[in-house]
Amino acid sequence: MRRLFTTILLVSFLCSFSQTQEEAVKNTVDSFFESFHGRDAKGMQKWIHKDAVLRRTAPNENGIQALRVQNFDDLINGVASIPETTLFEEKLLSYTVQVDGPLAHVWTPYEFWMDNKLHHAGANSIQLFLEDGVWKIIYLVDSRTVEGATD
Template sequence: MKKLPSLLFCLLTFGGYAQENEEMAVKNTIEAFFKGFHRQDSVQIKKTLAGNVVMQTIAKDEMGNPVVKTQASSDFLKSIVAIPETTKFEEVINSYSIQIDGPMAHAWTPYTFNLDGSFHHCGVNSFQLVKDADKGWQIVYVIDTRRKGGCK
């Protein structure tokens, strides 16, 4: 009976450790995505994406109403590679909030986007990931917001 508390402690500690490892793996996938993004390396970006990834952004129409715009991943990759080398851009992730349930994960990442060393816009990325048995965590859906003000 005296060993039961020790056993429970070990099981709870291991469960927390496993969750932390999965959260780190999700974060690593997103960081690899942005590493490829900043290097304009479409091959590296593709390694983080599921084949059927959905990429969207929430913009505003002429009247200021929210509009969801969808972009094919191939068009996204072409647009990143086409950015001139003289243009310096960086998306800085300010924090991560990661939730995991088995093979599904969600990451909420507020960010600031800088263009040529100056603030351009900010917003939030919402990533949905699925854990593939062979490839690990893969991004299956990303949607973001973009605004010029109200940034933290």
């Protein structure tokens, strides 16, 4: 009886500290953005699936929202090359996480600040795939619904 009680207690203890899939997905997004803010190309690449797709929506030269194709490597290299003297932060304002087996979706409204001024804002829609026990970003599309704002 004592052994059974000890086993149940141990399993309960371990389960209370195990990470839910939603938390694991959120941690992947957070880890990507930590590397993003650190201008760490290798760190960002760690969380991106080799076949990942990147899209952006933003007003075109006529002010009409348009979908643009972007290469993840271009984004990563661009962020990594931002001068250290330039302050920037993409503030994720909230998270909505949905998981179904090996597929997850994260919705994160954001504000992008550059040199302490609001540069733009919108939302990220991020799809992730669970590959070999690791959540990887397979699709990211963001919107820019506020351009050139100042604080």
